[in-house]
Each structure stands twice: as C-alpha cells, then as structure tokens.
Amino acid sequence: MARLPILRYPDPRLHTVARPVASVDERIRRLVDDMLETMYEADGVGLAATQVDVHERVIVMDTSEPRDRAVVLINPEIVARSEELKVSEEGCLSVPQIYDKVERHARVTVRALGRDGQPFELDAEGLASVCVQHEMDHLLGKVFVEYLSGLKRDRIRTKMLKKTREELRGE
Ligand code: NI
Numbered sequence: 001m002a003r004l005p006i007l008r009y010p011d012p013r014l015h016t017v018a019r020p021v022a023s024v025d026e027r028i029r030r031l032v033d034d035m036l037e038t039m040y041e042a043d044g045v046g047l048a049a050t051q052v053d054v055h056e057r058v059i060v061m062d063t064s065e066p067r068d069r070a071v072v073l074i075n076p077e078i079v080a081r082s083e084e085l086k087v088s089e090e091g092c093l094s095v096p097q098i099y100d101k102v103e104r105h106a107r108v109t110v111r112a113l114g115r116d117g118q119p120f121e122l123d124a125e126g127l128a129s130v131c132v133q134h135e136m137d138h139l140l141g142k143v144f145v146e147y148l149s150g151l152k153r154d155r156i157r158t159k160m161l162k163k164t165r166e167e168l169r170g171e
Helices: 026-041 127-139 150-168
Strands: 046-048 058-061 071-081 085-092 095-105 107-113 119-125
Touching: 026 046, 026 058, 026 071, 046 127, 058 127, 071 119, 071 127, 085 127, 095 127, 095 150, 107 127, 119 127
Parallel strands: none
Antiparallel strands: 046 058, 058 071, 071 107, 085 095, 107 119
C-alpha cells in the first residue's frame, strides 16, 4: 500500500466529475487500499478518489470508533433520502483546519459495489450520512466550502493558497 498526495482546495482538479468504474479489478483494489491507508494516516473519516486526483467513482470511509470498520463504495448511488434535513459541522482533508456548518439529508440509503465488486446497500445516519453525502459531492467535483457564503469561501481560498505557498517555501 502507499500513501497518496491529497489535492488541496482550490486546486481546480477537485472540480473534475468522476466517471463510473468499469470493472472492479486489481487496479481498483490497489486504489482502494491506497486510499484507505491515506485516509487513516491523515486521520480522516472519508476520502473520495477525486481528492487523490483519480477521477473514478470510488469512496472510502470509516466513521466507526475505534476506527476499524472501513466502508468501500464503488459507483455509489443514493437510492433513498430522508426529507428531514440536518445541519452539522464538516471538515475535509482537502481543506485542512477549516470546519463549518452544512445542511444535508439526515439519512440516506446508498447502493454501491464493495471492494469485492459485489453490490450492497448502506443505510447511513448521523456522521456516516454526512460523510457519504460529502464524499459523493467530491465525485461530482463539489467541495463542501461551496455551500458556504462567497465571502467565507474567498477567505478560505486565500488561507489555503497562503498555506500552500508557505509549504512550498519550506516554512
Ligand atoms: Ni472532503
């Protein structure tokens, strides 16, 4: 397994729309394993392939505590969503140290293929529901900060660009 570099907002590649996975083969399983290692190392609860610059519909997540229940979603589709909405605080490995409130469906049911290529359904609520919706947005090229006001987004963009410049200079 290998850790993959995570794209940081406002990298334009984060706005790429991912294509469906054609077949769950060795290449995809390796991607899944690398994404899991990357997510756990970064202490994240979810990671979309988009964030590691692979534009195929693959998500890994683990919202369990202790973090020992990895969920792999390949070609995920939401098949049911609650009318009830819920606001919660979100963060993102592509937007480090930024947290803000986003409103989402309280519960969703997702149909996807697992790492073994077999279809399954996941009923998600709480953090898992937030995470699924957040990661599926990534596959559509959408980052959670796009739900925030233009003013907040501009501030975050400036902050992230500054952080990236500082890192490039080795500060
Ligand atoms: Ni994210």
